[in-house]
Amino acid sequence: MGKVAIINVREGKILDALNRFWRGLLETRAVDALLIPQTLPGGRNVVQTLVSDPQNLKRPDPLAPVLPVNSARLLSQMTRVAPSPRKVGAVLRSCELRALVELVKLKQASLDNLVLIGVDCLGTCSVGRYAERIEAGLTTEDFVRSFGEGQEDVSLREACQICEFPAPVHADLTVCLIGADLEKGIPVVAQTPEGAQILEGLDLKPGEDREVAGREEALSQLIARRTAVRDETLAQMQREAHGMENLLATFAGCINCRNCSTVCPMCYCKTCFFDSPVFDVEADRYLGWTEKRGTLRMPADMLLFHLTRMTHMAMSCVGCGMCQEACPNDIPVAHIFRMVGMGLQTVFDYVPGRSLEEELPLATFREGELPGIAEE
Amino acid sequence: MRGQKREESLLPDEAFEPVIVGFLCQWCTYTAADLAGTTRTQYPPNIRPIKTMCSGSVDPVYVLRALLGGADGVLIGGCRPGDCHYVSGNLKARRRIAALKSILKTLGLEEDRVWLRWISAAEGKKFADTVSEFTQKLKKMGPNPIKRHWSI
Numbered sequence: 001m002g003k004v005a006i007i008n009v010r011e012g013k014i015l016d017a018l019n020r021f022w023r024g025l026l027e028t029r030a031v032d033a034l035l036i037p038q039t040l041p042g043g044r045n046v047v048q049t050l051v052s053d054p055q056n057l058k059r060p061d062p063l064a065p066v067l068p069v070n071s072a073r074l075l076s077q078m079t080r081v082a083p084s085p086r087k088v089g090a091v092l093r094s095c096e097l098r099a100l101v102e103l104v105k106l107k108q109a110s111l112d113n114l115v116l117i118g119v120d121c122l123g124t125c126s127v128g129r130y131a132e133r134i135e136a137g138l139t140t141e142d143f144v145r146s147f148g149e150g151q152e153d154v155s156l157r158e159a160c161q162i163c164e165f166p167a168p169v170h171a172d173l174t175v176c177l178i179g180a181d182l183e184k185g186i187p188v189v190a191q192t193p194e195g196a197q198i199l200e201g202l203d204l205k206p207g208e209d210r211e212v213a214g215r216e217e218a219l220s221q222l223i224a225r226r227t228a229v230r231d232e233t234l235a236q237m238q239r240e241a242h243g244m245e246n247l248l249a250t251f252a253g254c255i256n257c258r259n260c261s262t263v264c265p266m267c268y269c270k271t272c273f274f275d276s277p278v279f280d281v282e283a284d285r286y287l288g289w290t291e292k293r294g295t296l297r298m299p300a301d302m303l304l305f306h307l308t309r310m311t312h313m314a315m316s317c318v319g320c321g322m323c324q325e326a327c328p329n330d331i332p333v334a335h336i337f338r339m340v341g342m343g344l345q346t347v348f349d350y351v352p353g354r355s356l357e358e359e360l361p362l363a364t365f366r367e368g369e370l371p372g373i374a375e376e
Numbered sequence: 377m378r379g380q381k382r383e384e385s386l387l388p389d390e391a392f393e394p395v396i397v398g399f400l401c402q403w404c405t406y407t408a409a410d411l412a413g414t415t416r417t418q419y420p421p422n423i424r425p426i427k428t429m430c431s432g433s434v435d436p437v438y439v440l441r442a443l444l445g446g447a448d449g450v451l452i453g454g455c456r457p458g459d460c461h462y463v464s465g466n467l468k469a470r471r472r473i474a475a476l477k478s479i480l481k482t483l484g485l486e487e488d489r490v491w492l493r494w495i496s497a498a499e500g501k502k503f504a505d506t507v508s509e510f511t512q513k514l515k516k517m518g519p520n521p522i523k524r525h526w527s528i
Binding site: 244247347373 | 454492
């Protein structure tokens with residue numbers, strides 16, 4: 001456990017307390033800008049914003065249970081050409097941090113001059129469901145409190161319900177919510193020397209290890225519970241989609257819109273293979289295939305797209321579930337990609353987002369490995 | 377019933393001649409195929425060879441395209457480990473094919489229809505034997521059931 005500081009919470013107002021913390025980061029010039037989720041005017045959505053003037057931190061709310069976009073995509077967009085010489089603090093959830101690690105390894109993002117601030121993720125709803133919560137008068141603080149009371153929120157996205165990574169990884173600073181007595185204070189833990197330096201510069205009460213003592217226990221209980229749900233859910237998915245017949249039934253609603261790929265943090269190619277003319281053929285070829293098969297589903301190559309996408313991204317799938325949010329026809333793509341990804345990750349003993357040093361399995365090789373693949 | 381007849385025609389039988397799409401590295405397996413030809417080594421005519429620069433240049437999309445298009449099997453032929461013209465393309469291919477097979481297996485599709493084999497330019501006989509063995513295996517497996525589905 002790194003250096004701990006405590007953000008004071010007055011009268012149970014968690015968001016106000018955190019707001020002072022975010023402001024402090026900008027006011028002390030610990031960072032020159034923050035990438036931080038803020039509530040949009042109207043209140044029905046919370047989106048990532050870039051802010052450099054603390055005055056413009058109007059309604060920051062990184063704990064709001066909604067994730068419209070996986071921010072790893074945004075950081076890739078921002079840093080891929082060249083990172084800024086100025087410091088940017090990025091407030092991220094676990095799936096965003098893990099996706100960012102993968103993108104860095106894929107040379108699609110840079111961590112230079114980024115200060116990664118992770119927040120414990122208590123789960124997120126779909127954008128539509130979040131708006132309904134707001135209309136029903138449910139606040140972020142209600143959400144955090146009911147989580148603290150151990151209630152599993154059934155309105156969370158399915159990807160979140162099976163997520164066994166609630167805690168941030170690779171963050172310089174971690175805002176700890178799980179297992180903390182938030183009415184008293186919010187612990188912030190520095191996990192890197194840079195994080196520790198930032199904490200020192202802020203006007204925060206130094207904390208002691210005992211103030212995050214409950215965290216490990218609460219985390220491991222949550223992870224165990226989520227892992228059990230994950231295994232059950234994915235086992236059921238495997239039964240449902242097993243074999244060509246079932247797989248095609250599962251993908252019956254697909255319209256080749258490729259939204260799943262557009263929002264996927266791992267689908268980074270500027271020109272997708274499926275935008276290339278490689279499989280563009282003359283009409284007569286289609287008629288030839290039709291004669292062979294009797295009927296040809298149009299648009300063609302639905303399954304080819306999904307299977308190919310799996311060969312390209314599933315190894316790095318962090319299970320953020322953005323694909324399923326973007327699917328117009330409710331195909332359980334998040335579960336399918338997660339299930340396939342876990343199979344792949346087991347073969348290569350790889351966990352996406354686990355380590356910056358660990359090589360991407362498909363970018364390297366070992367001699368004498370994988371018996372049975374090439375020679376019987 | 378017509379549907380029934382269609383089903384029956386997909387059962388393994390003597391008359392079934394599988395179609396194998398071969399992605400063969402030009403530095404080894406493709407040359408081995410040539411050698412098999414020039415030395416008049418007999419092997420089944422079921423393979424449709426495609427010359428590639430390296431087994432490492434075969435993106436799984438082409439393997440999938442062949443399988444979904446109705447090929448009964450796909451053979452990827454590369455150089456023996458250590459002999460790759462591009463140093464390590466074949467060993468990267470091994471990872472890629474292992475990944476593809478894992479995906480097919482998870483989804484309950486037949487990963488045994490994809491073979492990766494190391495066949496050097498000197499191994500005309502091994503090429504012929506591999507094609508014979510694969511053809512026999514596919515005859516036992518029967519036609520690729522993907523052919524039955526039009527809604528792919």
